[in-house]
Amino acid sequence: xxxxxxxxxxxxxxxxxxxxxxxxxxxxxxxxxxxxxxxxxxxxxxxxxxxxxxxxxxxxxxxxxxxxxxxxxxxxxxxxxxxxxxxxxxxxxxxxxxxxxxxxxxx
Numbered sequence: 001x002x003x004x005x006x007x008x009x010x011x012x013x014x015x016x017x018x019x020x021x022x023x024x025x026x027x028x029x030x031x032x033x034x035x036x037x038x039x040x041x042x043x044x045x046x047x048x049x050x051x052x053x054x055x056x057x058x059x060x061x062x063x064x065x066x067x068x069x070x071x072x073x074x075x076x077x078x079x080x081x082x083x084x085x086x087x088x089x090x091x092x093x094x095x096x097x098x099x100x101x102x103x104x105x106x107x
Contacts, residue, residue: 001075005032005067008074009040009051012105016049020103026094028101029059030070037067044104061093063101074107 002008009030021044028042041056042049065073069088072078080102083089091098 002071004036005038005040005070006036008071009042009053012042012051013049015105015107017104017106018047018049020100021047021049024100024104026061026097027056027059028097029056029062031055031062031064032067032070033064034066034068037070049104059093061091061095061097063098064090064092076107 002011025045026043028044030040030042032038032040038053039055040051040053041059042051043056065083065088069078069083073080073083073089078088080089084091
C-alpha cells in the first residue's frame, strides 16, 4: 500500500490492467491538494499506461481531491462513490472515464 501520492503514481504502471484498457484512449488529470499532493496525469493509449508529473493541456477527465483522501481511497479506506457524493472528490469532464478508473488498476 502506497504511503505517499508520489509512490501511488510511481506504482501505477505496475498495477495497470491492460486488458481493461482495450480500445481506450484517454488522459486522466489528478489535482491533489494539501501536504504530499501535487498534479499528475495518466495517459492510457494502446493498452499502455504513461504517468507524468504535472498538468496535461487537454485531459479527458480531471479528478480533484485532497492528497490524504486520495491515499485513503486507493488503499481501500475511503469509498470513492461516498467521497464523490459528499464533495470530497470532484470530477470534471467525462464521468464515465472516471468510473472506469477502478477497473484499470489492480490494487
